[in-house]
Amino acid sequence: MNIGNRQKVASCIEDIGTDINQLSQSFYRHLLQDNPELSRIFSGNTATLNRKFFNMLAALKNVKYLEKIEASIHQLGERHGRQYAVLSEHFMPTKKALMMALEEHLGDGFTTPLRQAWDDVFDEVADLMKKAVSQARHRDDDSLALTGYDGNLLQAIGGEEVVLRIHQRFYETIFEEPWLGKFFRGKHETTLARKQTEFMVAAFGGENHYRGDTPAFVHMHMLITLEQLEAREVILRNAIGEEGLSEEIVERWIKVDRGFWAGLVKASEGECVLKCFGQYPVVAKKPGDYIFPSIRPSKLPDD
Numbered sequence: 001m002n003i004g005n006r007q008k009v010a011s012c013i014e015d016i017g018t019d020i021n022q023l024s025q026s027f028y029r030h031l032l033q034d035n036p037e038l039s040r041i042f043s044g045n046t047a048t049l050n051r052k053f054f055n056m057l058a059a060l061k062n063v064k065y066l067e068k069i070e071a072s073i074h075q076l077g078e079r080h081g082r083q084y085a086v087l088s089e090h091f092m093p094t095k096k097a098l099m100m101a102l103e104e105h106l107g108d109g110f111t112t113p114l115r116q117a118w119d120d121v122f123d124e125v126a127d128l129m130k131k132a133v134s135q136a137r138h139r140d141d142d143s144l145a146l147t148g149y150d151g152n153l154l155q156a157i158g159g160e161e162v163v164l165r166i167h168q169r170f171y172e173t174i175f176e177e178p179w180l181g182k183f184f185r186g187k188h189e190t191t192l193a194r195k196q197t198e199f200m201v202a203a204f205g206g207e208n209h210y211r212g213d214t215p216a217f218v219h220m221h222m223l224i225t226l227e228q229l230e231a232r233e234v235i236l237r238n239a240i241g242e243e244g245l246s247e248e249i250v251e252r253w254i255k256v257d258r259g260f261w262a263g264l265v266k267a268s269e270g271e272c273v274l275k276c277f278g279q280y281p282v283v284a285k286k287p288g289d290y291i292f293p294s295i296r297p298s299k300l301p302d303d
């Protein structure tokens with residue numbers, strides 16, 4: 001473990017900032033030129049590929065807390081093996097392409113110490129992930145093949161403004177909700193609606209403007225149960241239905257959303273991962289008189 005190296009990589013990622021899509025394109029050019037067989041795993045249009053690349057860097061940025069987030073990195077490795085069909089031997093060519101892209105992008109700024117830092121940090125994370133990858137068997141059945149992505153959905157929904165409107169409605173309800181609302185105390189409703197919109201727009205095939213952490217990391221310290229995810233889903237369904245979108249679109253949206261559940265759901269408080277000193281697990285106890293939300297029929301556009 002070398003804290004200095006982790007810090008260097010995290011700051012380097014911060015500095016890349018909005019140039020990340022350029023770096024992403026250079027990464028895929030190197031990766032797919034040298035390993036054309038990986039295009040089966042890294043499929044999709046430029047926006048999709050940029051999102052996947054962004055996710056990888058977002059996870060590497062969290063390496064500052066690697067000892068704290070080991071369990072979460074292990075689960076990330078499991079998802080790579082089981083859902084994305086990644087094998088242990090794919091990590092080396094991925095690192096090589098990343099290093100070439102960084103060299104191309106940073107030029108003289110990619111100094112020997114910085115190169116060494118990236119090399120070490122990638123290996124540190126990859127070694128943890130690989131342990132889980134080699135244990136997980138790729139399963140191609142429907143329930144596990146959900147990858148949180150539907151490349152044509154944004155257009156079918158009617159664009160980003162519609163997604164934002166739905167999220168504003170969704171958060172308005174959830175902030176007031178007697179059970180799930182407990183998670184959101186002290187949070188900023190408008191900011192969350194915007195961030196959730198940026199995140200989902202990328203998952204629906206639009207440009208990726210989301211610059212936060214991946215959902216698995218954002219919710220690491222929250223004890224989120226399957227029942228809570230199901231209650232949230234009803235609220236989300238109602239918020240989408242209210243917009244007058246067809247049942248088919250509601251189902252496609254929900255399918256993308258469920259693609260992220262595996263990284264969030266926990267069975268006990270012990271599975272919560274705390275990133276820093278002073279943080280505590282967020283647990284929302286169900287009120288005794290709680291009434292599970294019910295699905296309202298979708299509102300028709302001319303209602």
Ligand code: HEM
Pocket residue numbers: 038041042052055056057059060076079080084086090091094122125126129147148149214216263
């Ligand atoms: C240190 C190395 C890596 C890190 C930190 C990393 C991180 C991530 C993260 C955070 C995600 C977002 C989805 C989730 O949380 O489950 C992701 C998605 C993905 N990763 Fe990786 N990854 C790494 C290496 C690899 C390698 C070696 C491959 C294959 C060659 C790969 C292929 C994918 C694919 C295909 C997805 C997209 C799933 C989708 O949204 O369709 N990753 N990665």
Ligand code: HEM
Pocket residue numbers: 180183184187192195196199211212213215218219222224228229232257260261264
């Ligand atoms: C019952 C389930 C869930 C609960 C209780 C929950 C709760 C929260 C809370 C409290 C935050 C604010 C975090 C902070 O500012 O510190 C947040 C942020 C967020 N959540 Fe969730 N969430 C749930 C499910 C999901 C799902 C399924 C997704 C993905 C589809 C998701 C995506 C996000 C995103 C993208 C953010 C913004 C992160 C950022 O600040 O950059 N959440 N969530």
